[in-house]
Amino acid sequence: MPPHPLDQELPKHVDAALAGYLADRRTLGARMEENFGGVVDALADFILNGGKRVRPTFAWWGWRATGGDPDSPLAQAVLTAVSSLELIQACALIHDDLMDASETRRGMPTVHVRFAHRHRHEGWLGEPERFGLAASVLIGDVALAWADDMLFAAGLPNEALRRLSLPWRDMRTEMLAGQYLDVLTQARGDASPDAALRIDRLKTAAYTVERPLHMGAAIGDGSPELVDGLRSFGTDIGVAFQLRDDLLGVFGDPAVTGKPAGDDLREGKRTLLVALGMQFGADVLHDALGRPDLDVATVDVVRARLVEVGAVAAVEERIAELTESALTALDKAPVAEPAAAERLAELAISATKRTY
Numbered sequence: 001m002p003p004h005p006l007d008q009e010l011p012k013h014v015d016a017a018l019a020g021y022l023a024d025r026r027t028l029g030a031r032m033e034e035n036f037g038g039v040v041d042a043l044a045d046f047i048l049n050g051g052k053r054v055r056p057t058f059a060w061w062g063w064r065a066t067g068g069d070p071d072s073p074l075a076q077a078v079l080t081a082v083s084s085l086e087l088i089q090a091c092a093l094i095h096d097d098l099m100d101a102s103e104t105r106r107g108m109p110t111v112h113v114r115f116a117h118r119h120r121h122e123g124w125l126g127e128p129e130r131f132g133l134a135a136s137v138l139i140g141d142v143a144l145a146w147a148d149d150m151l152f153a154a155g156l157p158n159e160a161l162r163r164l165s166l167p168w169r170d171m172r173t174e175m176l177a178g179q180y181l182d183v184l185t186q187a188r189g190d191a192s193p194d195a196a197l198r199i200d201r202l203k204t205a206a207y208t209v210e211r212p213l214h215m216g217a218a219i220g221d222g223s224p225e226l227v228d229g230l231r232s233f234g235t236d237i238g239v240a241f242q243l244r245d246d247l248l249g250v251f252g253d254p255a256v257t258g259k260p261a262g263d264d265l266r267e268g269k270r271t272l273l274v275a276l277g278m279q280f281g282a283d284v285l286h287d288a289l290g291r292p293d294l295d296v297a298t299v300d301v302v303r304a305r306l307v308e309v310g311a312v313a314a315v316e317e318r319i320a321e322l323t324e325s326a327l328t329a330l331d332k333a334p335v336a337e338p339a340a341a342e343r344l345a346e347l348a349i350s351a352t353k354r355t356y
Contacts (some may be wrong), residue, residue: 062216171211178203205238229333262299
């Protein structure tokens with residue numbers, strides 16, 4: 001039986017739901033204050049011009065795993081509800097870029113850089129960088145607020161909203177706690193593997209895979225056994241996803257990642273790769289980590305040393321172990337829809353096998 005169109009082209013349908021919602025918000029915002037239209041335009045550009053829709057995809061398949069039917073009258077409301085996760089993601093990325101002082105995202109200027117450029121171009125009063133900072137904080141806040149609005153106006157039954165309110169609430173808190181832990185760990189210079197993995201669990205795994213799956217299963221009133229199985233699967237795949245991202249942050253091709261080579265090193269990120277590199281004797285990291293002026297030649301030296309001491313191989317091994325344990329948890333979960341089990345297994349592999 002061929003895949004259902006909603007299953008097959010889910011990212012396209014998520015894009016359409018987001019575009020429609022943001023267009024409505026722009027109309028409302030412009031009526032409130034004409035200048036606010038530029039804020040909505042910046043947020044819409046950020047959300048609609050890139051992104052793989054990973055979080056809505058996992059949430060959708062969490063719902064399908066309960067036996068959710070894409071031909072049912074509920075399907076469109078579910079699609080709208082899971083699409084709201086992209087607004088949560090936008091908030092996280094916009095604020096993360098600001099905290100990391102990142103200049104590019106997906107090959108384009110970050111939001112705070114874009115608004116600083118606008119301030120400078122217009123010749124406004126004050127410091128362009130402070131204006132860019134203020135604008136990006138506010139735009140991220142708008143995204144977070146509208147995520148709630150989009151979710152709760154999606155048209156889900158009250159009982160479904162009640163069930164998903166717990167994973168939704170916990171996901172947002174976990175994301176912010178992980179973000180703060182990331183900042184705190186860098187400030188303390190904590191390069192322990194344990195600290196890196198705690199950040200990965202809270203900042204990425206919870207709101208990227210585990211809680212979206214939990215949300216989808218909650219909408220479909222999945223059994224406790226299904227929810228537990230999906231959450232176990234999601235936790236391990238979410239951490240593996242971040243570990244792959246950490247490797248890409250050092251070894252990735254800028255044409256693919258949209259960020260300069262070695263950008264994670266310049267930002268001083270205390271990833272598991274860095275923690276193991278230091279533990280295994282890659283002393284070059286001490287001088288390179290957190291240096292904004294780090295040149296490509298030094299990045300190449302760091303890369304070579306991370307490979308030489310075995311840190312890269314150790315992270316790859318951890319990714320493989322987590323992927324295997326995740327697939328075992330998925331296999332044991334009472335998934336009601338065979339297509340959901342198959343698709344989630346495919347997503348697990350695609351999320352953890354991204355190339356440099």
